[in-house]
Amino acid sequence: MYIIKVKGVAKIPDYVQLRDDKFTLLAYFRVDRPEKSLDKIGLTDKYEYIMGVIKDLPFGKILKLEL
Incomplete structure (x- = not known):
């Protein structure tokens, strides 16, 4: 599983994406x-x-999680 933290701008808040090994969006x-x-x-x-x-x-960095 991969995790990515996305920096929000102006009124858009910061978000997190969780993706599987095929990089399909899970959350x-x-x-x-x-x-x-x-x-x-x-x-x-x-x-x-x-x-x-x-x-x-850090924002914009992709990290592989071992769960």
Whole structure:
């Protein structure tokens, strides 16, 4: 799984994309509201880990997650 943090501009907030190994979009959510999207794809139990990665991830960088 891959994670990408996208910088928002003006009134558009920052977003996060979660993609599978074929780079298909699994989830797209605001940095400040991840709960519903993570629950929808079954990653609620990985919430703390994913949010820790998002906090340290620079904007525009693609990072491979090993879950």
